[in-house]
Amino acid sequence: MEIKFSALELPEKGSGVVIIGEDLKLSPLAKSLDRETDGMIEKAIKSGDFKGKKGKATSSVAPGKLDYVLLLGAGAKKDFADKSDFQGLGGNLYAQLNALRVKSAAIIVEDKRGKFASEEVAANIALGFYLRSYRFDKYFTKKKDDEKPALKNLTVLVKSPAAAEKHFTKIKPIADGVFLGRDVVTEPPNVIYPATLAARCEELEKFGVKVEILGVAEMKKLGMGSLLGVGQGSAKDSKLAVMQWNGAAKTKAPVAFVGKGVTFDTGGISIKPANGMEEMKYDMGGAAAVIGLMKTLALRKAKVNAVGVAGLVENMPGGNAQRPSDVVKSMSGQTIEVLNTDAEGRLVLADALWYCQDRFKPEFMVNLATLTGAIVVSLGNQYAGLFSNNDALAKKLTAAGEKSGEKLWRFPMGEAYDKQINSEIADMQNIGNEKGAGSITAAQFLKRFVNDVPWAHLDIAGMAWTKKDLDLTPKGATGFGIRLLNQLVEDYYEG
Ligand code: BES
Numbered sequence: 001m002e003i004k005f006s007a008l009e010l011p012e013k014g015s016g017v018v019i020i021g022e023d024l025k026l027s028p029l030a031k032s033l034d035r036e037t038d039g040m041i042e043k044a045i046k047s048g049d050f051k052g053k054k055g056k057a058t059s060s061v062a063p064g065k066l067d068y069v070l071l072l073g074a075g076a077k078k079d080f081a082d083k084s085d086f087q088g089l090g091g092n093l094y095a096q097l098n099a100l101r102v103k104s105a106a107i108i109v110e111d112k113r114g115k116f117a118s119e120e121v122a123a124n125i126a127l128g129f130y131l132r133s134y135r136f137d138k139y140f141t142k143k144k145d146d147e148k149p150a151l152k153n154l155t156v157l158v159k160s161p162a163a164a165e166k167h168f169t170k171i172k173p174i175a176d177g178v179f180l181g182r183d184v185v186t187e188p189p190n191v192i193y194p195a196t197l198a199a200r201c202e203e204l205e206k207f208g209v210k211v212e213i214l215g216v217a218e219m220k221k222l223g224m225g226s227l228l229g230v231g232q233g234s235a236k237d238s239k240l241a242v243m244q245w246n247g248a249a250k251t252k253a254p255v256a257f258v259g260k261g262v263t264f265d266t267g268g269i270s271i272k273p274a275n276g277m278e279e280m281k282y283d284m285g286g287a288a289a290v291i292g293l294m295k296t297l298a299l300r301k302a303k304v305n306a307v308g309v310a311g312l313v314e315n316m317p318g319g320n321a322q323r324p325s326d327v328v329k330s331m332s333g334q335t336i337e338v339l340n341t342d343a344e345g346r347l348v349l350a351d352a353l354w355y356c357q358d359r360f361k362p363e364f365m366v367n368l369a370t371l372t373g374a375i376v377v378s379l380g381n382q383y384a385g386l387f388s389n390n391d392a393l394a395k396k397l398t399a400a401g402e403k404s405g406e407k408l409w410r411f412p413m414g415e416a417y418d419k420q421i422n423s424e425i426a427d428m429q430n431i432g433n434e435k436g437a438g439s440i441t442a443a444q445f446l447k448r449f450v451n452d453v454p455w456a457h458l459d460i461a462g463m464a465w466t467k468k469d470l471d472l473t474p475k476g477a478t479g480f481g482i483r484l485l486n487q488l489v490e491d492y493y494e495g
């Protein structure tokens with residue numbers, strides 16, 4: 001996809017796009033486009049039911065040199081509180097143009113909107129457009145050209161194209177990180193397994209990220225019996241990827257992100273039903289977010305020290321698989337009775353979190369995990385669950401969520417839930433002993449491995465994959481968490 005910024009002049013060919021708010025006012029260039037096309041814009045507004053509502057669009061074949069003119073509803077002022085709203089508009093634009101099967105289009109971004117300068121509006125529309133254009137089609141061998149997207153380029157017409165371009169270059173690393181995240185989630189589990197996902201992490205070295213991969217022997221030495229227990233039923237060796245981006249002074253404590261990277265979750269001996277099991281290829285969505293985020297931070301040379309840790313395992317029911325009732329010892333020294341081998345994510349994170357805080361003494365730790373089906377029951381596909389031992393961190397995360405459009409909803413934690421994971425035979429068990437609150441007892445389990453570090457757990461089970469197209473995401477892997485955590489870093493932890 002080619003995206004260009006250019007001065008406010010009517011396009012010579014392709015399609016023209018006009019953004020119209022609920023006031024139905026046309027900007028000067030939109031007015032000249034209207035004249036150029038025999039008044040078709042005014043006509044469309046007067047005759048049709050196009051009211052400038054957010055997310056609504058109308059198009060018609062244009063007289064003269066242009067192919068189509070598309071009117072894109074921008075809604076009211078209140079619909080544009082954050083830059084993610086402009087990104088959403090851009091994503092919507094991509095979908096509309098793609099449906100028309102036009103090859104190229106130019107969009108007029110004439111005004112500033114609220115507190116946003118026109119170049120910022122332009123750059124964010126472009127980013128949203130680009131995010132929505134994501135495709136993963138490498139495994140099709142017979143796809144015909146007319147089955148592929150026709151849309152090849154977008155020109156954003158704006159008062160100061162150089163400033164808009166500069167702004168876009170600044171935020172484009174977000175999309176680069178998101179695309180990497182989506183790629184590794186979408187890849188099938190015979191292609192992406194712990195060793196190959198670790199190799200994808202190592203590719204970040206070319207952007208200046210320091211990457212270490214720990215193998216089974218090293219993890220054994222560290223005492224990571226909890227993580228290793230999950231992988232022991234698989235023919236694929238487990239790995240731990242440790243990534244570091246150092247963009248601030250050496251003396252500054254890093255911020256840390258930890259991801260669940262279960263490259264496939266069969267459930268192990270507590271095996272899952274066949275129906276829907278294929279979805280468990282995205283059980284490494286937390287790790288994918290961490291990897292994508294590290295790429296974004298490195299590409300935009302963020303002024304922060306950041307650590308990314310990904311626990312990479314495959315949960316399989318092989319002959320050496322762990323059994324329900326096995327007791328394992330974690331790196332923290334705490335013992336765990338594994339009552340359900342399908343509650344494996346927390347076992348992986350237990351050692352990854354402990355390792356991270358023990359080695360890096362981070363300012364805070366945020367982990368991401370497709371951890372529980374219960375969070376999908378609670379929140380569906382609208383919010384990720386937020387669990388934290390620290391109100392200040394939780395507040396910052398929630399704010400970054402609203403701003404980036406990747407929203408979080410905080411859940412309670414506490415003693416009464418914590419005691420539900422006490423075991424009869426070991427320090428704890430990996431599932432709760434009462435009905436209900438499955439997402440919370442999972443979070444309580446993780447909390448036992450973070451000591452006093454400010455920590456938050458994001459349960460993204462409902463967010464890592466989408467079954468329908470969203471404004472910024474064609475159906476499939478979303479890359480959820482990358483925009484959110486990049487926002488968190490940018491707003492609170494740089495400079
Ligand atoms: N990976 C699953 C959770 C999940 C479910 C992710 C749906 C995405 C969509 C996790 O490992 C799991 O199996 N959790 C169990 C825990 C239970 C055994 C306590 C669950 O949620 O059923």
Ligand code: MN
Binds near residue numbers: 265267341343344345
């Ligand atoms: Mn599971």
Ligand code: ZN
Binds near residue numbers: 265344
């Ligand atoms: Zn899982």
